[in-house]
Amino acid sequence: MMKFTRRTIIAAAAAGTFAMMAPGMSTAFAAEKTDITIAVGGKSLYYYLPLTIAEQLGYFKDEGLNVKIVDFQGGSRALQAVVGGSADVVSGAFEHTISMQAKKQAMTAFVLQGRAPQLAMVVSTKKMPNYKQLSDLKGKKIGVTAPGSSSQMVANYILAKGGLGPKDVAFIGVGSSSGAVAALRSGQIDALINLDPVITLLTRNGDAKVVADTRKVAESESFFGGTLPAGCLYAPTSFVEKNPKAVQALTNAIVRADEWLSKATPEDVAKVVPESYLMGNRDVYLAGFEGNREALSPDGKFPEGCANISLNALKTVNDKIDPAKIDLSKVYTNKFVEEALKKYPAK
Structure with missing residues (x-):
């Protein structure tokens, strides 16, 4: 017969508490990897604002993740951090998934932050x-x-x-x-x-x-013939395949941030971001957000055909890329966003 001690009673109570957690929370804790390092090049830019919102509002923690964001001088250095193994995920420009595939280093984008370049x-x-x-x-x-x-x-x-x-x-x-x-x-x-x-x-x-x-979506689309995807979260395809629950948790957080930003006022944003983002000029920051708002993704989804538009644009600065050797179906996926939208449907 089992002998009940103070230790076993506490352990049993803890187990019971865990079992009663909300379904979303228990799923998050089941993630293969809960400590995630995200590399970004220029974290304070509006280009990556959903990342900061997800961090500041606790959306990553809500999904059971302990996310560390490391800021680099530029997007290429952030990418190098992931390639070198010091970071797991990049918050960076979508076209890097294409250029890396051309180098035979498969990367997959899984949630969108920007639907126009904001340049x-x-x-x-x-x-x-x-x-x-x-x-x-x-x-x-x-x-x-x-x-x-x-x-x-x-x-x-x-x-x-x-x-x-x-x-x-x-x-x-x-x-x-x-x-x-x-x-x-x-x-x-x-x-x-x-x-x-x-x-x-x-x-x-x-x-x-x-x-x-290109902060204006209509003008951006007139230049590129459609949506040129911008900031997104992407990672080595092997990481995405080995850690689908962790990737889903990251996606859930960014989708929530995308949706929050689609309704937020400039003042709302200014209250959430770190004071350093305002660079001592609150009015300029508020005006800048208003000017970039529509270029941010409202839901995290990659529009159909966006990868082809990105490839065509990339060829203008990298003539070594051979389109015949690029499989655009593998540079991004919407499956995690589709699941996230079931949990956090746009209101």
Whole structure:
């Protein structure tokens, strides 16, 4: 006969409490891996805002995950962290899943954060006061975050609308923060393609004028012929296959964040994000969020055909990619998002 001691009674009570947990919570704790490291390049950008919202509002914890987010200087370094094994998942640009497959390193995107690149092209009001059309940029110096980056990829498409090719301009890497602002204000460049808050800072002060804007979904789709997916969570395909419950938990959290942001006011967002995100200028941050809101995914789903659009855009900065050797059906999946939407249906 079993002898009941204080220790066995406490253990039994604990087991009973665990068994009575909400179904969603017990499923989360059943995840194969609960300690997850996510690498991101530029965490404070609106581009990755759903990641921060999921973290700050406790959505990852609600799913039974202990998530550590490591911020790197750029998306390529965040990707390197996952390839090197120091991180599990990347919060980064969708097109990396395609470029990595071309290198025979399979990556799978599983939840979308942005449905447009959120990049805007501006011209210096000082250097180009008489600007009228995109063709006026011929022979000009255009600042991009880095050579071969997503910003240059998007710039190529915008220039094409003006009948210009990549060789008709000079691309100069200027980063995505104070360096980019300084480069335009000092006259080092004639035009710039960048993200917020850089764009909002320059336009509010009258230093620059917007000439193309992929923060607006309709304008973005006019350039690319459809949705060009932007920020997302992706990981090595092997990680996704070995840890489906953990990936589902991550997806649930981001889908909740996407849905929260689709209804939040700028003030709501400002109250949630770390104070450092405001960079000492609350008004600029609020205006920047309003300008980028519609470019964020409302539900985490990858639209049909988006991978092909991304491949076509990627080819403009990487001519070594052979489309015939890319299987676009393997660079993303919506199955985790579909399950997440059953648990957290859009209201």
